[in-house]
């Protein structure tokens with residue numbers, strides 16, 4: 001079976017499936033409704049959904065759009081408020097880039113998002129994927145929206161034998177066939193936003209990474225991977241080297257009023273600009289000198305996996321009787337409940353361990 005010959009039938013079948021089965025998502029306009037979604041909401045959802053599930057992102061999306069209903073509202077927000085509201089979504093560089101993008105839309109574009117892929121890509125903090133997704137979904141542009149889900153679907157439809165990441169250009173080229181057709185000017189139809197979202201839905205609910213439910217798949221008739229009998233073998237992957245492991249110490253300092261000492265992390269680097277617990281360096285041999293003299297208790301350790309390394313944090317806890325020893329410039333004394341809801345996951349886990 002040559003899936004390249006079946007661009008139009010695959011496209012028609014997937015769009016028909018999307019018309020019937022589209023997921024209901026808070027940032028989405030259902031198929032068949034002749035209203036374009038708000039670009040701000042599309043953009044915000046796409047930024048949140050990178051590396052995050054829809055179920056995890058949905059409450060954050062609701063909270064952000066309730067608190068900052070327009071891009072101008074978000075642009076005017078305090079950095080620290082946005083970073084605190086982002087806590088738990090991970091990949092904090094995205095939140096910083098999101099703010100840069102919002103501020104550029106507000107100040108350079110009168111609060112109106114550019115309506116082309118190139119215009120969106122020119123905004124600070126917006127990468128090729130987000131620009132394509134917003135151009136396609138919010139503005140109906142013929143943009144090639146390719147994320148990990150789309151790569152997987154293309155690798156399977158065409159049984160691509162080149163492993164990732166080397167296969168990326170080929171997978172992108174194959175995905176483009178469905179957007180622009182096989183020849184210049186050969187556009188199958190104009191439902192570009194629906195096509196992008198239909199592919200996302202297919203990858204999320206049917207053509208899943210480990211266990212594709214091919215019996216329910218609207219494009220099974222054209223799928224070469226299914227024909228091999230081992231669809232989940234695709235996409236092939238180059239074996240990754242193991243993640244390096246680092247260690248560190250986290251210091252849980254509480255005062256008599258039940259507050260905990262948090263420290264603002266440097267703007268640059270991992271979790272930059274976020275509030276966290278005071279910690280040592282994270283390395284093979286971290287410095288274990290406590291920030292102040294106190295009766296420190298060993299509270300166990302937590303594990304956390306970042307993109308490029310795994311971290312074991314040994315947690316030490318103490319009640320600080322004499323606050324004079326803790327420089328006020330270095331820490332922010334914060335009620336424990338507030339700290340638990342505002343901290344990035346790695347520090348929330350360490351704080352919970354230190355309180356236990």
Ligand code: SF4
Pocket residue numbers: 153156157206207208212213214217218219220223224225226231232
């Ligand atoms: Fe994915 Fe199976 Fe559908 Fe092929 S038939 S696209 S492997 S769900």
